[in-house]
Amino acid sequence: MTAETLTVSRLGSGGDGIADAPGGPVYVPFSLPGETVAVARVKNHGTILSIAKTSPERAEPPCVHFGPDGKNGTCGGCTLQHAGDALYHAFKRDLVVNALKSKGLVADVAPLVIARPGERRRVVFTARRTEKGMLLGFNQAGSHHIVSIDHCPISSPGIVSRLGTIRRVAGAIATGAEPFRITVLETLTGLDLAFEGVKKVGDRERRAVTECVLATRGIARVTSDGEVLISPERPEIDFGGVIVSPPPGGFTQATKPAEDAMADIVLAAIGKAKRVADLFAGAGTFSLRIARKVRVHAVEGEEKALKALDHAARNTQGLKPVTVEKRDLFRRPLMASELKAYDAVVFDPPRAGAEDQCRELARSGVKTIVAVSCNPLTLARDLAILTAAGYRIRLVTPIDQFLWSAHVEAVAVLEK
Known part of the structure; x- marks a missing residue:
């Protein structure tokens, strides 16, 4: 371990400050760009000992468990409580912008839909x-x-x-x-x-x-x-007025405001489509809202989630027809020939993305595609597959629901 003074130049994708040293970049948690910090360094990791120059963007963390001096230890739930709103919001949006740039994609990226304290359900x-x-x-x-x-x-x-x-x-x-x-x-x-x-x-x-x-x-x-x-x-x-009983420990969006924002984009994007496929549908976050407007085919590999979706659809009055299909879309994506039956397709995969499914979508000619993602890097990879096949990215919207973390959601709307 060595002690040295470093100047932080930028934030890394994980939220740590990065200082450029002769031996390569050094990652310094709880630091901000423009700060000069004395650190105890082990290889490429620095622990702050003191801050000689403080960034004007530094904010007072609202939680006593945050930071190197957190009560009873440093809670690992948050990484960026020390960053002011302007810097933090720009960081979140840039995660999406930079991921798209890494694949050579040019897209209109909307301002970040922000998260607020007390929203995590x-x-x-x-x-x-x-x-x-x-x-x-x-x-x-x-x-x-x-x-x-x-x-x-x-x-x-x-x-x-x-x-x-x-x-x-x-x-x-x-x-x-x-x-x-x-x-x-x-x-x-x-x-x-x-x-x-x-x-x-x-x-x-x-x-x-x-x-x-x-x-x-x-x-x-x-x-x-x-x-x-x-x-x-x-x-x-409540999924847009449809009541669902989720399976134990099943996936649910972490905050309702973020879920509602994503759903609003999805519903606006599908427009007047007459038949929609919702892939990686979960318990019906989007399917059941879509069914208020148009018939939808929900595809999901997790049986308990699909049963919850199906039960809710069957027991809610006023919905358009909802069909369900249990299918592992990683092993067996919907083929281009199957996808041609739909005017619009929505997909919301896990962090690994939907590479194989996007290859089939690229061949399908579906007019409108809405991609929902919790991983900007796999989203960019998937969008690159679609744009290479002639799809145009209309808009990408970054959405924050994991407050003060380095995770961001994004919704991309594509047309052909």
């Missing part, structure tokens, strides 16, 4: 039983150390106000000292707690969880690795 905690009680919080960056939290400015008030309840339920289900995960989703009927990795959940733990949940309010369901332990209420979320 889905949060994944790590928990572990210790001699002093239950640890509940987030892992420190690059570590298995759990930073115990008592509040969280990104999370919804409905989650933060029930941290004590979540901790008690975790204590009732825990059987050993191994860490486990809890996906917490705030639904219309209460919190949906999905535990993963809890070993040897027996009758005693089930009884303890039941007693704990019945003694309090605000918990709709508790599951362990998909098994329902107790469900006083049916968890419900």
Whole structure:
């Protein structure tokens, strides 16, 4: 380890400041462009010892768990609370701009749709039983150390106000000292707690969880690795006026404002299309909204999510026909010949993107394509496939729903 003084020139894609040193770039967490910092350096990683010159863009972090001096350790949930809004918003938009440039794509990139504190309705905690009680919080960056939290400015008030309840339920289900995960989703009927990795959940733990949940309010369901332990209420979320009961731990957009913004773009883009395919449809985030206007074919590889979508469609009045298909689109993408039946196609894949599916879309001639992505790099790769086949990118909109992180969503609208 060596100590040296560096000048930070830019932010890297992970949110760390980058300083150019004789031996190559040095990554300095919690620093900002233009700052001069004294760091303890190990290879290409620098830990701030002091800041000699502070950026005017530096902001006071709103959370005591953030930063190198965070209470009980540095929470790894956020990386950019120290950046002012202008710098932070530009950074998020540039993640999309730079990804497109890396593939030689020229596109109109809209201003960032911003995220605000308290909007996160889905949060994944790590928990572990210790001699002093239950640890509940987030892992420190690059570590298995759990930073115990008592509040969280990104999370919804409905989650933060029930941290004590979540901790008690975790204590009732825990059987050993191994860490486990809890996906917490705030639904219309209460919190949906999905535990993963809890070993040897027996009758005693089930009884303890039941007693704990019945003694309090605000918990709709508790599951362990998909098994329902107790469900006083049916968890419900609203997809544009269609009520859906999501599967335990299933994918849901992290914030409703971001979901609504993405859905608005999707619905505007499909326009007067008469038949739409929604690929990687999940539990119906877009399909069920589209069905308010036009018939839709929803394709998804995860059976429980597809069943939730289908059940909601069948039990909602006023929708256009919704058909569903269970299909692994990575192994078996819809072929160009199948896609020709649709006027518009929407796809929202996991972080790996939809490379093979885009090759079939490129051959299909579908008039309108809407690409929704949580990974600008794979989005750019997929868009390059489509533009090479003659599609024109009409607009790309970056959307923030993972506040103070280095993750950004984007929606691209293409036409042919």
